[in-house]
Amino acid sequence: MSTALERLTTAYYNSGEVSVANPGGLAGNGHVVNFPALCADVGTVFAGLQAAVDAIAGVTAAAAAAGASATAAAGSAAAAAASAATFVKATTAEIRAAANDTHFITPKGQADAALPQNLVDGATVPWDMGLGWNAEWTIGVTGRALLRPTSSHRGWTSILGVTQGAGGNKVPDFSAITIRWLGGVPEWSTAAAARDLVILTCTDETVGAPVYDGVFVRGS
Structure with a gap:
């Protein structure tokens, strides 16, 4: 060479x-x-x-x-541990918080997170969407005020079922929430146990001042 x-x-x-x-x-x-x-x-x-x-x-x-x-042997154990640490299922709370960007979501986990919470009726009614972005509310007295929701996320759509309490003719107060009603403002059912739906899509998730597009669906 x-x-x-x-x-x-x-x-x-x-x-x-x-x-x-x-x-x-x-x-x-x-x-x-x-x-x-x-x-x-x-x-x-x-x-x-x-x-x-x-x-x-x-x-x-x-x-x-x-x-x-x-x-x-040590490498295999380390790989198994790393794999277990990488593939972690998101909890219901994590799905609702929409903050974790590493844990995976299962169909059941998504369904569980979408289950409605029962709002507590009172003079003012809080709605923490971190406990459920869908909710049910049985209103007992006219003028009950739904407070501005917390833990809202832009792009999420929430469904609120409003059921008339004993005697009916209860009109809830949504004035604390910034809602652009699409298709007209609510005309609430008046019969006892009648159920209406309010569908809210968050368009601005600013903490303390969220904004929603709203659709009212009158029940029977």
Whole structure:
């Protein structure tokens, strides 16, 4: 290989005319003989380099195999632990909070998170959507005020079922909430136990001042 390497590294092959003094010249038809020779020398040098690389790779692989066999059990345990840590199911609270960006959601988990919560009737009625973005409310007295929801998220649609309490004719107060009613303002059912739906889609989740598009569906 040394002769071929010397020819390639000493400008033996060059653009000058071939002659006795310049036997490696490619001009003057020198390429007819010297270009194939040049290619052959490149192949010879490459083969030698490849043999050296293969020898080094063999030594490296043997050393790596020895090290791998000593740590295989520990590596498997670490991989299993890493896998378990990576694939964690989101809890109902995490789905409702919509803050975790690493845990996976199952169909049942999504369904559980969508279950409605029962709002507590009173002079003012709070609605923490972090406990359920859907809700049911049985109103007992006219003028009960639904407070501005908390933990709302832009793009989420919530369904609130409003059921008339004993005697009916109860009109809830939604004035604390910024709602753009689509299709008209609510005309509440009046019969006892009648149930209407309020569908709210959050368009601005600003804490303390969320904004919603609202649709009212009158029951019977």
